[in-house]
Amino acid sequence: MSDIETTAQPATPAQVRFSDFGLSPAILQALTDQGYEHPTPIQAQAIPVVLQGRDVMGAAQTGTGKTAGFSLPIIQLLLAHANTSMSPARHPVRALVLTPTRELAVQVAENVANYCKHTPLRSTVVYGGVDIKPQAQIMRGGVEIVIATPGRLLDHVEQKSISLSQVQMLVMDEADRMLDMGFLPDLQRIINLLPKQRQNLMFSATFSPEIKKLANSFLTNPVTIEVARSNATADKxxxxxxxxxxxxxxxxxxxxxxxxxxxxxxxxxxxxxxxxxxxxxxxxxxxxxxxxxxxxxxxxxxxxxxxxxxxxxxxxxxxxxxxxxxxxxxxxxxxxxxxxxxxxxxxxxxxxxxxxxxxxxxxxxxxxxxxxxxxxxxxxxxxxxxxxxxxxxxxxxxxxxxxxxERRASARPERGERSERSERPERGERPDRGGRPMAPRRDKIDPWFLKPYEPSRGPAGATASVAPAPSAAKPKQKVAALLGGLRKE
DNA sequence: AAAAAAC
CATH class of the missing domain: 3.40.50.300 (P-loop containing nucleotide triphosphate hydrolases)
Structure with a gap:
């Protein structure tokens, strides 16, 4: 497979309609309910490709309609084999969407639920920081579509409240972000739990070398879709x-x-x-x-x-x-x-x-x-x-x-004024870390943020040797090593 | 350097 090629078309969304894709009436109804008639460029490109069962590498910023771009065809594909049995065993998880942050997971899940609302499909969202039991309950009742952050999903796997053995479609949303956040090992563990035979969709705002490598290891002969060159700021x-x-x-x-x-x-x-x-x-x-x-x-x-x-x-x-x-x-x-x-x-x-x-x-x-x-x-x-x-x-x-x-300069500490005390992090701001380990232990905190600002100068003052390259290379090496090693737990 | 994410 050669380098990533751009399929960017100056799409003409004004002429394309959602009804042109052969989507089920139930899906179209949900779109109509929301007043959506015309797909965005990425939707116009992604929907047919996903419907064909192809793997996709999508480059898309937020706000491009990417969520509907993958969820509409996924719902369509699931519907093609849906059944109306109420038995949980007949509702195995068949589509899995992974996101880097909890808020994003919730948001994607809201969209998916909306698109599914006239169908018999069930979806749910799981993420950390909240009680795990209700989530487990819902999944034991049977859901076809799960939207999740990686850590909590693995948690559910260990608790056996979910089985991933029937997953036919995997979406990695904001994949670059997930890499940045060190989710690669979790991603690999999750992927090891999935059937080999499945469809993979990966979305990323950038096409860094790491992302390309990730795509090469997880996707099969993907179609690349790109709307609006990444790294380009909106002209508006x-x-x-x-x-x-x-x-x-x-x-x-x-x-x-x-x-x-x-x-x-x-x-x-x-x-x-x-x-x-x-x-x-x-x-x-x-x-x-x-x-x-x-x-x-x-x-x-x-x-x-x-x-x-x-x-x-x-x-x-x-x-x-x-x-x-x-x-x-x-x-x-x-x-x-x-x-x-x-x-x-x-x-x-x-x-x-x-x-x-x-x-x-x-x-x-x-x-x-x-x-x-x-x-x-x-x-x-x-x-x-x-x-x-x-x-x-x-x-x-x-x-x-x-x-x-105005009230006298509340936010202007004069020299020597000791407003710092009142500016400490709020007490009780985090009575509950959502179960995550409390960040650094007290005795290990480097209270740089409590110190007054001082323009930092190297020891020798003048020779502030500028060497950004090695520090930038380090995390990349780590990612590369992980990608190469494909270590399993 | 910071931030995010399971218990």
């Missing part, structure tokens, strides 16, 4: 960066939010601590803000997401748990409170806005020490991002915008 998104000194970043975000009177904004932070602090800071400024990150309980995560979707919260401060996949529709604006360490994450983050033809703004705050990150991002997206100036933003005090009568 207006991007701008504002340079601010590190200690004024939070004020800058508050200023931007207030200035533009923005509703429904996601603000991305690189750290969980940073996200919590920023959310609280914004709340103190009177905004309706909430944080979502991996140290929140699953309940809190869901609650924040729901509140945001319902419009009860205007600002969702998130780590990269929300960077990919989440279908928070058509946000007018995304703000990067930190520039992401991985340039690719920038693309995913700003992909939350400017979707479905709408335009959007992507605003990033950065400071001196982030020049390198900005350069990496611009290199990846092959464009220079506009440097903006925050008109009227005067964080250094001395009057400035304080004449608006």
């Amino acid at each position: 998104v207006t991007q701008v960066v504002y340079k601010v000194s590190e200690e004024h970043k939070r004020d800058a975000v508050a200023y931007i939010l207030r200035q533009r009177e923005m509703k429904q904004v996601i603000v991305f932070s690189n750290t969980k601590i940073g996200a919590s602090r920023l959310a609280r800071g914004l709340e103190q400024e009177g905004m309706k803000a909430s944080a979502i990150h991996g140290d929140k309980t699953q309940q809190e995560r869901m609650a924040a997401l729901e509140a945001f979707k319902r419009g009860e919260i205007d600002v969702l401060v998130a780590t990269d748990v929300a960077a990919r996949g989440l279908d928070i529709s058509d946000l007018p604006c995304v703000i990067n409170y930190d520039l992401p360490y991985n340039a690719e994450d920038y693309v995913h983050r700003i992909g939350r806005t400017g979707r479905a033809g709408a335009s959007g703004d992507a605003i990033s705050i950065y400071s001196d020490k982030d020049e390198r990150l900005l350069a990496d991002i611009e290199k990846l997206i092959k464009q220079t991002i506009k440097r903006g100036a925050l008109e009227g933003f005067n964080p250094s005090g001395r009057g400035g915008e304080q004449r608006h009568g």
Whole structure:
């Protein structure tokens, strides 16, 4: 098999209809219910190919309609052999969808359930952080389609609440993300439990060498589908960066939010601590803000997401748990409170806005020490991002915008002011880690985040030897070794 | 460097 070839067609979705694919009336009815008539480009390409039973390697950003692209034909194929018996034994798991995050699993499951609603097929979702028993109960009752995060799925396998021996179709959604998160060993264990004879669909936002290798080991003669070149940012998104000194970043975000009177904004932070602090800071400024990150309980995560979707919260401060996949529709604006360490994450983050033809703004705050990150991002997206100036933003005090009568600079620790104490991570923020081991033990914590910011300088000051290559190569080697070794447990 | 994910 040669290199990945692009089958990207300037599809003409306006002329294609879902009814052209020979899908069952039950599926078409579900689509009609939701007002869907025309497939998106990736749907138009994927549906016929999946219906043919081919393996697929799909490159697609979120917001392209990828979920329907694989779930509609899967449902169709399952229906072709569906039976209406109520016996659990007659409802073995036949399609398995794996996702990297719990929220994404829930979201995919909601879609699948919707598409199935006029069919006898049953689907369910399993993920960690919540009680396992109800999940096991549902699966023992028999389901054809399971959407899962890898760890909890394996848990169910060990508990024997699920058998994977009848799985005919496997979907790996956000495969690049799963690799990044170290799910490769779990993926391999799961795949070892599946029948050899099956159809595989893999979706990834990027075509890194690791992803190609994964595709080569798990897919059989796949058809490659690509819509919108990966690494290309949506053209509808207006991007701008504002340079601010590190200690004024939070004020800058508050200023931007207030200035533009923005509703429904996601603000991305690189750290969980940073996200919590920023959310609280914004709340103190009177905004309706909430944080979502991996140290929140699953309940809190869901609650924040729901509140945001319902419009009860205007600002969702998130780590990269929300960077990919989440279908928070058509946000007018995304703000990067930190520039992401991985340039690719920038693309995913700003992909939350400017979707479905709408335009959007992507605003990033950065400071001196982030020049390198900005350069990496611009290199990846092959464009220079506009440097903006925050008109009227005067964080250094001395009057400035304080004449608006705002409460005195809640988010501006002066030197020596000991606001740090009150900025510690909330107590009780994670009474329940969802069963995952508590992150680092107290005595092992490196409290870098509690220290005041200091521009880090090498020991010799001037010779800040720049050697990014080896550090970048390391994780890749690990992935390559795992892929090559195909170790089994 | 960070984040995510099973018990």
